[in-house]
Amino acid sequence: MQRRQLLQTAAVAGLAWTAVGRTAFAATSTQAGQQLPGNKRLIVVFLRGAVDGLSVVTPYSEGAYYQARSSIALARPGQDGGVLDLDGHFGLNPNLAPLMPLWQSGKLAFVQASGSPDPTRSHFDAQDYMESGTPGRKGTPDGWLNRLLGAEPAVPVQPGSGAHAGVTRGISVGATLPRIWAGPNPVANIANGARATKPTLLDRPQVSQAFDALYSGDDAMSKAYRESQQSRAEVNEAMTPAAMDREQMAANNGAPLPNGFPDDAARLAQLMRRDPNVQIAFLALGGWDTHVNQGGAKGQLANRLQPLGQGLAELATRLGPTFDDTTILVISEFGRTVRQNGTGGTDHGHGNVMWALGGGVAGGKVYGRWPGIDTSALNEGRDLAVTTDFRQVLAGVCAHNLGLPDNRLGAVFPGFDATPLNLSRA
Amino acid sequence: MTLPTALPMTRRSALAAALAAVAWRPAFALVDSPEAAQAEALHVLNRLAFGPTPGDLERVARMGTPAWIAEQLHPERLALPSFLADQLAALHTPNETQREMVQQYRDMQKAAKEAKQAETASPDGKKPQTEEGAQRRQQVAQITVEAGDERLLQALNSPRQLQEVLVDFWFNHFNVFQGKGLDRVLVENYEREAIRPNVLGRFRTMLGATAKHPAMLFYLDNWLSVAPGFQPRRGGGKQASGLNENYAREVMELHTLGVDGGYTQQDVTELARILTGWTMLPQQPKRRRRVDIDSAPVYARGRQQADSIFVFDPERHDDGSKTWLGHSVAPGGQMEGEFALDVLARHPATAKHIAFKLARRFVADDPSPALVDRLAQRFLDTDGDLRAVMQALVDAPEFRDPRPVKFKTPYQYVMSAVRASGIATTNVKPLMAVLAQLGQPLYGCQTPDGFHDTEADWLNPNAITQRVNFATALASGKLPLQRVDDPNDASGANGMKAMERQADRAMNASFAIQGTTPPVDATALLATLGPAISDKTRAAVGAAQPALRAALVLGSPDFMRR
Numbered sequence: 002m003q004r005r006q007l008l009q010t011a012a013v014a015g016l017a018w019t020a021v022g023r024t025a026f027a028a029t030s031t032q033a034g035q036q037l038p039g040n041k042r043l044i045v046v047f048l049r050g051a052v053d054g055l056s057v058v059t060p061y062s063e064g065a066y067y068q069a070r071s072s073i074a075l076a077r078p079g080q081d082g083g084v085l086d087l088d089g090h091f092g093l094n095p096n097l098a099p100l101m102p103l104w105q106s107g108k109l110a111f112v113q114a115s116g117s118p119d120p121t122r123s124h125f126d127a128q129d130y131m132e133s134g135t136p137g138r139k140g141t142p143d144g145w146l147n148r149l150l151g152a153e154p155a156v157p158v159q160p161g162s163g164a165h166a167g168v169t170r171g172i173s174v175g176a177t178l179p180r181i182w183a184g185p186n187p188v189a190n191i192a193n194g195a196r197a198t199k200p201t202l203l204d205r206p207q208v209s210q211a212f213d214a215l216y217s218g219d220d221a222m223s224k225a226y227r228e229s230q231q232s233r234a235e236v237n238e239a240m241t242p243a244a245m246d247r248e249q250m251a252a253n254n255g256a257p258l259p260n261g262f263p264d265d266a267a268r269l270a271q272l273m274r275r276d277p278n279v280q281i282a283f284l285a286l287g288g289w290d291t292h293v294n295q296g297g298a299k300g301q302l303a304n305r306l307q308p309l310g311q312g313l314a315e316l317a318t319r320l321g322p323t324f325d326d327t328t329i330l331v332i333s334e335f336g337r338t339v340r341q342n343g344t345g346g347t348d349h350g351h352g353n354v355m356w357a358l359g360g361g362v363a364g365g366k367v368y369g370r371w372p373g374i375d376t377s378a379l380n381e382g383r384d385l386a387v388t389t390d391f392r393q394v395l396a397g398v399c400a401h402n403l404g405l406p407d408n409r410l411g412a413v414f415p416g417f418d419a420t421p422l423n424l425s426r427a
Numbered sequence: 428m429t430l431p432t433a434l435p436m437t438r439r440s441a442l443a444a445a446l447a448a449v450a451w452r453p454a455f456a457l458v459d460s461p462e463a464a465q466a467e468a469l470h471v472l473n474r475l476a477f478g479p480t481p482g483d484l485e486r487v488a489r490m491g492t493p494a495w496i497a498e499q500l501h502p503e504r505l506a507l508p509s510f511l512a513d514q515l516a517a518l519h520t521p522n523e524t525q526r527e528m529v530q531q532y533r534d535m536q537k538a539a540k541e542a543k544q545a546e547t548a549s550p551d552g553k554k555p556q557t558e559e560g561a562q563r564r565q566q567v568a569q570i571t572v573e574a575g576d577e578r579l580l581q582a583l584n585s586p587r588q589l590q591e592v593l594v595d596f597w598f599n600h601f602n603v604f605q606g607k608g609l610d611r612v613l614v615e616n617y618e619r620e621a622i623r624p625n626v627l628g629r630f631r632t633m634l635g636a637t638a639k640h641p642a643m644l645f646y647l648d649n650w651l652s653v654a655p656g657f658q659p660r661r662g663g664g665k666q667a668s669g670l671n672e673n674y675a676r677e678v679m680e681l682h683t684l685g686v687d688g689g690y691t692q693q694d695v696t697e698l699a700r701i702l703t704g705w706t707m708l709p710q711q712p713k714r715r716r717r718v719d720i721d722s723a724p725v726y727a728r729g730r731q732q733a734d735s736i737f738v739f740d741p742e743r744h745d746d747g748s749k750t751w752l753g754h755s756v757a758p759g760g761q762m763e764g765e766f767a768l769d770v771l772a773r774h775p776a777t778a779k780h781i782a783f784k785l786a787r788r789f790v791a792d793d794p795s796p797a798l799v800d801r802l803a804q805r806f807l808d809t810d811g812d813l814r815a816v817m818q819a820l821v822d823a824p825e826f827r828d829p830r831p832v833k834f835k836t837p838y839q840y841v842m843s844a845v846r847a848s849g850i851a852t853t854n855v856k857p858l859m860a861v862l863a864q865l866g867q868p869l870y871g872c873q874t875p876d877g878f879h880d881t882e883a884d885w886l887n888p889n890a891i892t893q894r895v896n897f898a899t900a901l902a903s904g905k906l907p908l909q910r911v912d913d914p915n916d917a918s919g920a921n922g923m924k925a926m927e928r929q930a931d932r933a934m935n936a937s938f939a940i941q942g943t944t945p946p947v948d949a950t951a952l953l954a955t956l957g958p959a960i961s962d963k964t965r966a967a968v969g970a971a972q973p974a975l976r977a978a979l980v981l982g983s984p985d986f987m988r989r
Contacts, residue, residue, distance in 0.1 A: 049874070122676070123686050124876075125874075125876050177887060177890070187888075189888050189889070190887050191889060192864065192889060196931055200935060201935060202896050202935075203892055203896050203899070207972070207975070208899060208975065212895055212979065212982060214970070214971075215967050215982070215983050215984060221886055222987060223984065225886055225891045226892070229889055229892040230892070232888060287873045288873065292671055293651055293671065342669060343652065343657075343668045344651040344652065344668075344669070349676070381692065
């Protein structure tokens with residue numbers, strides 16, 4: 002504690018904006034006491050490029066599915082490469098088998114036929130809307146995760162518990178900060194891969210002291226510099242080998258993780274478990290825009306889903322007891338055409354499936370009204386229709402899983418007045 | 428203490444005031460004071476080049492910015508220095524044809540597949556290393572790496588700076604992803620044949636060149652899009668039996684009209700039908716029995732490069748009538764697609780979209796609507812003459828606002844830092860590794876929208892830390908920018924991986940790396956950058972220990988902007 006405080010004091014000495022931020026934090030914490038659910042966590046995984054939801058949660062009991070997808074349909078449960086039965090109607094892609102234990106223990110839920118009220122089939126507009134949380138409105142300056150940071154109470158400080166109020170409440174994995182984080186609340190980002198936690202030249206005191214003098218202003222760059230220095234100090238402390246949890250090391254059985262998502266997921270889990278200040282995390286994965294040779298139980302999409310399933314399972318396991326207070330949302334900008342196209346793939350569609358995992362999720366259930374995939378039921382004659390606004394799911398998780406008070410919901414999802422979907426066990 | 432510099436330490440604000448006094452002249456001309464001349468030189472070097480190299484400020488100030496800009500608008504009149512010409516001449520890839528490169532890629536795939544089969548068949552499950560397979564991988568890896576060599580060596584050292592800035596801009600506008608299959612070997616050719624020759628030419632020419640280039644045909648899948656119900660005469664028809672609308676959508680959304688350009692889903696589908704048959708030979712790289720390229724019928728060649736493997740295949744073309752963007756399109760083979768590109772290239776929405784992107788790149792994140800309208804009008808008046816549009820842009824008073832309001836992209840930051848350092852770079856691989864770390868891997872944007880271009884996209888906590896680390900490594904000579912490559916190692920994928928590790932280590936405090944390039948001299952650096960570096964930064968630099976001074980300059984907030 003002392004070392005950290007010293008470090009932070011040194012880093013923020015005399016800087017009004019930080020001082021205000023810290024005071025505000027402390028005040029919230031004090032007033033809130035332990036009644037506010039400051040221990041709740043949220044992790045959002047964005048699948049950029051529009052994952053084919055019908056290949057994730059497959060309506061295997063419907064003949065229309067097999068008619069629409071002559072060469073890329075997934076087989077029925079029990080057949081070679083068949084889906085894993087979920088509820089007698091839907092089945093899970095076999096490449097997501099590592100998630101079945103979570104389904105069976107009721108900690109994994111899906112919302113089928115969910116998506117945006119806006120009809121765009123542009124990846125970039127649709128992602129923008131899902132990140133701003135305001136479909137159809139391009140002018141929204143901030144992202145909903147940043148607004149949530151502002152609305153969400155901070156972690157309560159419990160003397161002697163080892164918990165502390167730091168600045169790192171939002172963490173983004175990746176070299177850039179996406180739209181979903183845009184806004185006034187500070188967010189730290191860490192690099193993908195192992196270099197996220199390696200010491201850098203700037204971690205040397207003589208180097209950092211020299212640069213501190215250059216980044217002492219009130220401008221955006223100076224703020225970013227100081228946020229980075231503070232969050233690095235926290236991350237470094239949480240991720241030192243000494244802090245590594247032996248039990249978790251053993252659970253990994255010494256096996257190295259494959260590169261990419263499982264690796265980043267494991268690192269994020271470690272960080273969130275060790276550092277209670279991290280309440281909201283975000284990471285994105287690309288490569289879902291399968292216009293050509295999408296494949297079925299094997300192939301291009303399967304190769305993407307495998308590490309995703311493995312990484313999500315890894316995340317759940319490594320969060321340990323923290324998983325009980327964590328909700329993991331997997332979202333993607335829109336679904337893909339129900340009928341496969343002329344090149345063994347699928348084109349841009351509309352409705353999709355959203356995933357929710359977590360100890361507090363009332364899982365083992367596919368939520369949402371299923372509109373069906375008979376031609377007459379399709380959106381514009383080609384796509385799965387949307388029966389659940391994606392904001393019903395996001396707002397529902399905020400309200401019911403994170404405990405965000407109703408009167409703050411409007412600040413996170415302005416202009417949204419439908420009923421949030423309750424996926425919570427409580 | 429005060430550092431000796433070649434320039435008077437004038438405050439940036441004073442310079443801005445001096446500039447404001449002359450800012451409304453018809454062009455940069457008749458600058459009164461040496462300070463103002465240097466500030467103008469800095470401004471154009473920051474916006475139209477990748478920043479100054481040693482001596483540039485004085486040179487451009489002396490010749491005057493109008494003369495320098497005129498030179499830049501005609502890159503063909505500027506000779507490449509012999510060392511750069513030699514570096515480019517040493518590359519193998521520019522001498523290879525599209526079909527040779529595609530062939531090499533397919534040979535590599537074949538070798539890899541055979542190796543995998545041998546692995547499965549062998550009793551110990553080990554992959555036997557064949558010399559042939561390794562050689563094929565090496566060849567493909569070399570093509571991949573050489574694309575980066577060709578790009579970065581020119582960005583750093585070519586006197587045709589505006590051309591290189593525009594190559595970055597237009598490649599990004601017509602983005603393709605090197606990580607996708609065949610594009611590993613085609614990106615170099617794409618940039619050299621479809622982009623670079625056209626960045627100051629006609630927009631329609633570049634649009635057509637990208638539409639027909641195999642890198643784009645492959646990336647956005649149009650090569651496989653065929654008339655519904657098409658049955659290929661040869662086997663392997665599973666891949667293509669109908670429309671794929673990927674390219675048809677993105678060419679309107681990203682390359683021309685813009686997402687709000689007023690087209691519908693019906694227009695996307697109809698354009699996909701119009702563009703069926705725009706494909707390439709060989710048609711199916713995965714097929715085991717290949718079409719012999721030379722004996723295959725060449726249906727229509729158009730005006731593409733002599734070795735282009737683009738073809739229009741009437742058999743794959745949907746020959747029905749189409750209604751697209753309010754036009755009735757009668758059956759006309761390849762001419763339907765040419766007509767569509769004509770319409771798109773001349774559309775007012777396209778002019779506005781391109782004008783906005785150029786204004787955002789060269790002037791401000793939120794350019795004034797008046798500027799965008801003026802550039803769009805110029806685009807329409809000149810039938811998309813990009814040189815005329817650039818001339819209008821540099822003549823605009825908005826362009827001449829001297830405040831450094833643009834936050835550099837990682838690419839601009841890295842290029843400008845190495846240029847300012849004066850290091851004679853022969854090995855750009857560490858820079859490719861750094862670009863990837865900073866979130867802008869060269870040819871590595873997976874999605875067709877390309878990298879974005881505003882401060883909101885690039886300024887984040889981790890970015891500043893990473894830039895400062897890079898600046899420190901570069902200034903202390905830790906990046907091996909002058910290493911003589913071992914041709915057996917460094918040209919291949921292994922060499923690239925090794926270089927990434929080395930760049931990582933150079934920025935990692937746990938490794939004490941012996942510098943391989945000379946450390947950057949802070950005094951010379953400050954002279955090179957002149958008014959770009961503020962008094963505040965100069966004071967901090969002066970107070971720091973000598974070994975850190977150049978790092979502080981390159982890692983300063985001043986140097987993050989242009």
